[in-house]
Amino acid sequence: MNTFSGSEAETCTIAGAWLKEAGQPGVVLLEGEVGAGKTCFVRGMLDRLGWEGPVTSPTYALMQEYPTSPPLVHLDLYRLEDPEEIWELGVEEWLEQEAWIAVEWADRAGEFWPSASWRIRMTADSGTPDGRWIEFNPPKELQDDTVS
Numbered sequence: 001m002n003t004f005s006g007s008e009a010e011t012c013t014i015a016g017a018w019l020k021e022a023g024q025p026g027v028v029l030l031e032g033e034v035g036a037g038k039t040c041f042v043r044g045m046l047d048r049l050g051w052e053g054p055v056t057s058p059t060y061a062l063m064q065e066y067p068t069s070p071p072l073v074h075l076d077l078y079r080l081e082d083p084e085e086i087w088e089l090g091v092e093e094w095l096e097q098e099a100w101i102a103v104e105w106a107d108r109a110g111e112f113w114p115s116a117s118w119r120i121r122m123t124a125d126s127g128t129p130d131g132r133w134i135e136f137n138p139p140k141e142l143q144d145d146t147v148s
Contacts, residue, residue: 001136006128011037015136016045020119025070025098026139029106029115032122037132038104041120043076045102057104063089072100083110116141 005011028045030038043055049068057076060062066072073094080086086109094101095114107112116139125131 003087003136004125004136005037005132005134007130008037008040008094011040012044012134014048015030015041016048018136019045019048019100022118025100027095027103027117029101029113029117029119031106031119032124033124034131036122036124037134038122039074039076040065041122041134042102042104045100046072049100063091070100072102075101075103075106077103077105077108080105080108083108083112086112089141115139 002012005014020056030041032038039055039057046055046066046068049066049070049072051066051068051072053066055066055074058074059076059078062075062077062080064074066074071094073091075089075091077086091101091112101111102115118139119137121135121137123133123135125133
């Protein structure tokens with residue numbers, strides 16, 4: 001499913017609505033260029049989970065944990081130099097828990113992610129200053145379902 005967002009606020013709203021429909025927690029691989037709205041999407045997820053604090057991309061820390069219910073772990077792997085570094089972050093422990101794991105620049109970790117991951121691609125719309133297209137690609141296990 002593709003949807004258009006005309007602003008950051010709308011992207012947050014779309015993310016929150018998607019999270020409600022997505023159901024059980026899992027891995028969300030956020031794809032898009034710098035400034036495409038990946039962190040804004042995570043902010044919308046956290047809003048839906050009741051988080052009231054600030055949300056920034058963990059560009060230098062690589063990982064930020066939010067004690068929501070269920071918890072959300074936000075990763076930004078832009079600065080990951082070697083795919084093997086993903087193991088040092090302890091992400092595999094989060095994969096075993098009921099938690100949302102939102103990952104920016106997930107491709108930097110190679111084939112680390114489970115096949116049951118959502119892929120959400122954001123592309124800037126050149127005709128609208130704050131516009132972006134958001135493409136939702138569910139895990140193969142859900143592609144026959146109506147969740148989008």
